[in-house]
Amino acid sequence: MxxxxxxxxxxxxxxxxxxxxxxxxxxxxxxxxxxxSRALDDCGLRLKDVDGLFSATTQSRLSVVALAEYxxxxxxxxxxxxxxxxxxxxxxxxxxxxxxxxLCKVAVIAYGSTQRSVGRKQASxxxxxxxxGPFRPFMPxxxxxxxxxxxxxxxxxxxxxxxAVAVAAREWALLNPAAWEKKPLTVEGVLSARMVSYxxxxxxxxxxxxxxxxxxxxxxxxxxxxxxxxxxxxxCGQSTTHSSISNMPDLTVTGALAxxxxxxxxxxxxxxxxxxxxxxxxxxxxxxxxxxxxxxxxKGEGGAFVEGGRVAPKGSLAVNTxxxxxxxxxxxxxxxxxxxxxxxxLRGECGARQVKDCEVALAHGNGGVLSxxxxxxxxxxxxx
Amino acid sequence: MxxxxxxPNKTYVEHLERGELAYQFSPEAGKxxxxxxxxxxxxxxxxxxxxxxxxLGTVYxxxxxxxxxxxxxxxxxxxxxxxxxxxxxxEDIAPDRxxxxxxxxxxxxxPGGEDDPYPVFTPEEGV
Numbered sequence: 001m002x003x004x005x006x007x008x009x010x011x012x013x014x015x016x017x018x019x020x021x022x023x024x025x026x027x028x029x030x031x032x033x034x035x036x037s038r039a040l041d042d043c044g045l046r047l048k049d050v051d052g053l054f055s056a057t058t059q060s061r062l063s064v065v066a067l068a069e070y071x072x073x074x075x076x077x078x079x080x081x082x083x084x085x086x087x088x089x090x091x092x093x094x095x096x097x098x099x100x101x102x103l104c105k106v107a108v109i110a111y112g113s114t115q116r117s118v119g120r121k122q123a124s125x126x127x128x129x130x131x132x133g134p135f136r137p138f139m140p141x142x143x144x145x146x147x148x149x150x151x152x153x154x155x156x157x158x159x160x161x162x163x164a165v166a167v168a169a170r171e172w173a174l175l176n177p178a179a180w181e182k183k184p185l186t187v188e189g190v191l192s193a194r195m196v197s198y199x200x201x202x203x204x205x206x207x208x209x210x211x212x213x214x215x216x217x218x219x220x221x222x223x224x225x226x227x228x229x230x231x232x233x234x235x236c237g238q239s240t241t242h243s244s245i246s247n248m249p250d251l252t253v254t255g256a257l258a259x260x261x262x263x264x265x266x267x268x269x270x271x272x273x274x275x276x277x278x279x280x281x282x283x284x285x286x287x288x289x290x291x292x293x294x295x296x297x298x299k300g301e302g303g304a305f306v307e308g309g310r311v312a313p314k315g316s317l318a319v320n321t322x323x324x325x326x327x328x329x330x331x332x333x334x335x336x337x338x339x340x341x342x343x344x345x346l347r348g349e350c351g352a353r354q355v356k357d358c359e360v361a362l363a364h365g366n367g368g369v370l371s372x373x374x375x376x377x378x379x380x381x382x383x384x
Numbered sequence: 385m386x387x388x389x390x391x392p393n394k395t396y397v398e399h400l401e402r403g404e405l406a407y408q409f410s411p412e413a414g415k416x417x418x419x420x421x422x423x424x425x426x427x428x429x430x431x432x433x434x435x436x437x438x439x440l441g442t443v444y445x446x447x448x449x450x451x452x453x454x455x456x457x458x459x460x461x462x463x464x465x466x467x468x469x470x471x472x473x474x475e476d477i478a479p480d481r482x483x484x485x486x487x488x489x490x491x492x493x494x495p496g497g498e499d500d501p502y503p504v505f506t507p508e509e510g511v
Contacts, residue, residue: 130393131419132471134495134502137459138449145447146461153445153484197459198448198480246461246471247419251445 009096010223010230013043013216014340022210031112035214044227052104054079056087058124077104084367088335089374093236095217112212113331143245143369144283145197150251157303163190165284168312173323175353181327204284206325231343235377237262255373256293263375271295275358276345278338280366281324318355335365392420400501408432418468439490
């Protein structure tokens with residue numbers, strides 16, 4: 001039977017580069033290389049062991065080539081699929097496939113961005129869409145705001161419920177020393193912040209920071225001989241539903257439904273088995289949509305689900321335990337950080353924010369304007 | 385597929401210049417196609433017919449953009465009665481009063497200069 005083999009590969013090393021506001025003049029490849037160096041240290045492998053190289057960034061047209069040159073590598077296998085913030089979840093599946101096929105043995109997946117230092121306009125080239133451009137949507141915020149308007153209309157979701165997502169993320173961030181945001185946030189604080197694109201205030205929107213990192217993927221067999229407990233790749237799934245928001249079939253149902261279904265099927269697990277849930281929260285509506293589409297609650301009930309601190313620390317479901325794109329870090333393509341946090345939770349390295357007895361973690365990446373969705377389910381040896 | 389002598393977008397814009405909102409229809413799929421393209425995404429066929437919308441639709445989703453400078457303005461997704469959706473805005477009404485489900489009618493906006501005309505909508509009572 002074809003397809004990826006559950007547990008054939010593992011993430012063995014993870015690291016962030018410098019985050020937040022990085023030193024003046026740092027390039028995106030400098031940040032990728034920092035991540036690579038730290039992730040190699042994390043697992044005890046060396047640069048000469050790396051024969052698979054994957055990267056994505058908006059600031060280098062041929063980023064994997066730039067990274068190979070910088071690291072002095074001529075990798076046997078390269079991948080630079082770029083589908084937005086979920087690119088790195090796609091890379092995990094691609095790296096796993098390459099490892100299964102013997103095309104490479106040790107794959108690095110790297111990311112870097114200096115969007116805070118250089119400004120969003122510099123960091124990401126705007127493409128002209130003649131069917132949307134004239135209406136001056138503030139992208140990507142307005143696309144997600146349109147989705148939120150639809151969710152509010154169809155299911156009665158409220159701005160207070162959206163705000164509860166931001167508040168929970170902030171509470172987690174206050175437990176994460178690496179998080180950008182350091183001060184508490186209230187529902188009132190979210191609602192009264194500067195309006196960006198209704199119903200979103202600036203507190204419903206992800207941060208604009210610098211940052212990057214790297215993760216190392218190798219075969220399950222090799223993973224067992226390395227420094228730290230492997231995070232086995234149990235399931236992967238992807239879905240591409242549209243590119244521009246005017247072409248999204250139903251603004252209340254995302255490709256996370258199909259991506260999650262595929263990942264759960266491969267992992268032979270369901271939402272009830274997941275201990276830590278890392279969702280790409282570019283905007284507060286994302287967390288609600290993905291909780292629904294990934295089966296943690298029913299469609300339309302996501303707003304009620306996030307109320308009362310249910311997804312905050314000490315809540316019944318551990319969601320976005322690093323503080324998320326809303327409060328920890330968001331350099332433009334956040335997907336790699338979901339994987340880093342999922343691995344750390346499985347290893348029990350998360351200190352004050354550690355999820356108890358964490359055996360299965362789900363990282364769900366989102367790209368474009370809810371366009372590309374990719375789910376990676378990771379587990380400890382106990383979950384294998 | 386034969387060579388294309390006029391781009392789908394060019395045909396679309398020419399209709400707008402005549403005050404019309406054009407869309408494509410795939411006879412094999414029996415469905416409208418929007419934005420205009422060289423093949424039907426439902427069937428892969430290059431057989432696409434141009435049709436002109438009656439210009440009536442319903443607001444599917446709406447937001448109000450608050451720019452750093454200048455007044456807030458509406459951005460909406462409109463479901464046209466012929467079964468296709470497009471991004472637009474609803475004018476002649478305060479941007480925060482635009483409601484999902486509101487009936488709207490086409491008006492072609494002509495920004496002038498180098499810019500192509502584009503379709504906007506206005507509230508339509510009782511249609």
